[in-house]
Amino acid sequence: MKKITLLLLFPVLLIAQEKATTANTAQSGRYDTNKFSQMYDLLATPNMFRTASGAPGPAYYQQQADYKMDIELDDKNAKLHGSETVTYYNNSPDSLEYLWVQLDQNQMAKDSQTPLAESEKMEQTFPPSNFADKFLKKELERGFVIEHVKDAKGAPLSYTINHTMMRINLASPLKPGTSISFAIKWWYNINNYQTEGGRSGYELFEKEGNRLYVIAQFYPRMAVYNDVEGWQNMQFWGGGEFALPFGNFDVNITVPADHVMEATGELTNRSEVFTAAQLKRYELAQKTFDKPVIIVTQQEAEIAEKGFSDKKKTWKFSAKNVRDFGIATSRKFIYDAMAVQLNDKVVMAASVYPKEANPLWEETSTRTVAHTLKSYSAHTFDYPYPKAVSVSAADQGMEYPMICWNFGRPDENGNTSEQIKNAMIGVVIHxxxxxxxxxxxxSDERQWTWMDEGLNSFMEYMAEVELGTNFPSRRGPARKIVPYMSGDQKFLEPIMSNSEGIIQFGNNAYAKPATGLNILRETIMGRELFDHAFKVYANRWKFKHPTPEDFFRTMEDASGVDLDWFFRGWFYSTDVVDIGISNVKQYYVTETPTQELKNSRVKKGRFDLEKGPFVYLVEEDNKELRARDKKALKIEDVTLLAEYVATVSDTEKDAFKTPKYFYQVTYNKPGGMLMPILVAITYEDDTVENFKYPAQIWRKNNQNAVKVYATEKAIKKIQLDPELETADIDLTNNTWPKESLKSKFD
Incomplete structure (x- = not known):
């Protein structure tokens, strides 16, 4: 039998469990505050509509709203007139006594509640035009003017308008599995979004008197009814965006004959609205995959913008299975497009823009649209619609199915800074x-902004990285969220906050969720597990209405990674990441026990010091450590080790490591947010070794984690989170020996 020698890595060998000191004294209990507890207390109970796996259940349903519309734009007076027939399908198991319709334009009406709900501050310095706009100008009539609401037979329907919502009162409940059709006629004054605000409206080119229209929220829209909250009839205050059902749209839009238009859906009468030359160019664009083809030229646009035709032209669009509809129209539009191959499907990427946007837009916009479709499709599902259009709209960034408005233009001389160009590329991708x-x-934007803006900002970051140009992304990298997360807690809210209650909207709803997903992908889960789970979520819930629970559960279900601790901390709290090095001890090998060891409780346990022989590791600052022992370990200098090694086979010896230095490092966590511990150890020869300890290292002790390192080379430096992957808000405690950080001035 071989002699067995025990090598101990800690100064204390065994600590016996303390007995209760007062057996007869009742002690107060405590609640489970473990940050690794499952999120049963936060998530909705799974049911037949939405399962515990995060997938739609066997009873999942969603409503459908189909629209047939006739719209006319009065360009001279900036008015829009419309009539629509809505067919609403009740696919729910419930009988509906009434229907809720969104009237989002009413958020700008004279009786809007939005200005009344905002605090104000008296500004003391005004340019004359701003002063006139605020105090002198008569308030214009805004909001929908509803001329009638009628049933399928033309009889008036009872309705009640409550600010931005309209309740249609049904004579009898709409039963499950049935549908109803009704008609609404309306008009409204279109706003100048640059002076009056708003997510759509017109841009006025004062020198020539032309307008560029980006039209949205322009029609009464059905609200969502679902299994989560019944009717989503929350008022539109201006912040939280829109919750809408899917449906089919057939829309006829009459505009001045010299206008060029793009809109949601497929243009069904292209030959009636394009010239023969433009038709040929469009047909060429459908076969061109490497660069955009100019369909409406700048020369044609410049001629049109001087004409102000009194004639009219109707553009007809048809869209299937979309949740909304957007329109862009102007006589100033240049139009280009190219084809994009997505596996076995070809879709069109297109842009419309005024001459003031060139040369930037001609060179950049449609190419960026094409790149975005490829990147997003690779990470989710192939883009299912026939086209995606980017519209140049000053000061705007807003999205609708198949069409969006984007800011970013050159200066008056056609020059574009890198900052403007990158901002324009970023907003087009987004x-x-x-x-x-x-x-x-x-998802429900009115309730959970992060579910669209946060996930999309994360996808935007990946698409920017995939440009391969070292694009200066604003959101995504962990280090960029640190200024926000280290800010005053009075101005922070959890991501899981309603849209209207968020103070720092961009950081909370865009940047922090995007950063969290990037940390999951790069640091916690790894790309393979994350990408698979994210794609499963996207495919489970495409053309459906997911909730936060559906996302959280699917990410765990499809990856096999317990993420409750992460979602609880990152999404439901304002906890910050702060992990530091609180203590580093070096140990030396000796055969002589110190008095501390002799006096320790270890002799009461299985490792009685009288039963040796033992090899001891003793802290470097112990006064009893002899000078001869205070040096790097050589096995042959330690009799017990040398004797032991002599007894083992050559095969076992070949498998032995040869550590010379021994360290115990204590990591602490001043911050409340859990995170893996990422460690880079630099040795005396400047080589670096990286260690990664999962977040579960904190599961039994939320404040401290201790690791032991037996190394062949002396440690020169220990650094936490060397690549800034975890959003650690305090780097001053991240290194040993402690280093002074350079200031921003340095």
Whole structure:
């Protein structure tokens, strides 16, 4: 039998469990505050509509709303007139006593509640035009003017308008599995979004008197009815965006004859609205995959913008299975397009823009649309619609199915800074990307902004990286969220906050969720597991209405990774990441026990010091450590080790490591947010070794984690999170020996 020698890596060998000191004293209990507890207390109970796996259940349903519309734009007076027939299908198991319709234009009406609900501050310095706009100008009439609501037979329907919502009162309940058709006629004054605000409207080119229209929320739209909250009839206050059912649209839009238009859906009468030359160019674009083809030229646009035709032209669009409809029209539009191959499907990428956007837009916009469709499709599902259109609209960034408005133009001399160009590329990727979230994966924007903006910002970041140009992304990398997360907690809310209650909207709803997903992908889960789970979520919920629970559950279900701790901390709290090095101890090998060891409780346990022989590791600052022992380990200098090694076979010896230095490192966590511990150890020869400890290292002790390192080379430096992957808000405690950080001035 071989002699067995025990090598101990800690100064204390065994700590016996303390007995209760007062057996007869009752102690207060405590609630489970473990950050690794499952999220049963936060998530909705699974049911037949939405399963515990995060997938739609066997009883899942969603409503459908189909629209047939006739729209006319009065360009001279900036008015829009419309009539629609809505066919609403009740696919729910419930009988509906009334229907709710969204009137989002009423958010700008004179009796709007939005201005009344905002605090104000008296500004003391005004340019004259701003002063006139705020205090002198008569308030214009805004909001929908509803002329009638009628049933399928033409009889008036009872309705009640409550600010931005309209309740249609049914004579008898709409039973499950049935549908109803009704007609609405309306008009409204279109706003100048640059002076009055708004997510759509017109841009006025004062020198020539032309307008460029980006038209949305222009029609009474059905609200969502679902299994989660019944009717989503929350008022539109201006922040939280839109919750809408899917449906089919047939829309006829009459505009001045010299206008060029793009809109949601397929243009069904192209030969009636394009010239013969433009038709040929479009047919060429359908076969061109490497660069855009100019369909309406700048020369043609410049001629049209001087004409102000009194004639009219009707553009007809048809869209299937979309949740909304957007329109862009102007006599100033240049139009280009190219084909994009997505596996076995070809879709069109297109842009419309005024001459003021060139040369930037001609060179950049449609190519960026095409790149976005390829990138997003690779990470989710092949883009299902026939086209995606980018519209140049000053000061705008807004999205609708198949069409979006994007800012970014050269200066008056046609020069574009890198900053403007990158901002324009970023917004095009973001707004085109919204086709996937939430236009297809149709989350409730009115309630949960992060489910579309956050997921889309994450996808935008990946698409920017995939450009291969070292694109300066604003959101995604963990280090960029640190200024927000390290800010005053009075101005922070959890991501899981309603849209209207968020103070720092961009950071909370866009940047922090995007950063969290990037940390999951790069640091916690790894790309393979994350990408598979994210794609499963996108495919489970495309053309459906997911909730946050559906996302959280699917990411776990499809990856096999327990992420409750991450979602609880990152999404439901404002906890920050702060992990540091609190203590580093070096140990030396000796055969002589110190008095501390002799006096320790270890002799009461199985490792009685009298039963040796033992090899001991003793802290470097122990006064009893002899000078001869305070040096790097050589096995032959330690009799017990040398004797032991002599007894083992050559095969076993070949498998032995030869550590010379021994360290115990204590990591602490001043921050509340759990995160893996990422460690880079630099040795005396400047080589670096990386260690990654999963977040579960904190599961039994939320404050401290201790690791032991037996190394062949002396440690020169220990650094936490060397690549800034975890959004650690305090780097001053991340290195040993402690280093002073350079200031921003340095």
């Amino acid at each position: 707004e085109v990307g919204h086709n996937f979230f939430p236009m297809i994966v149709n």
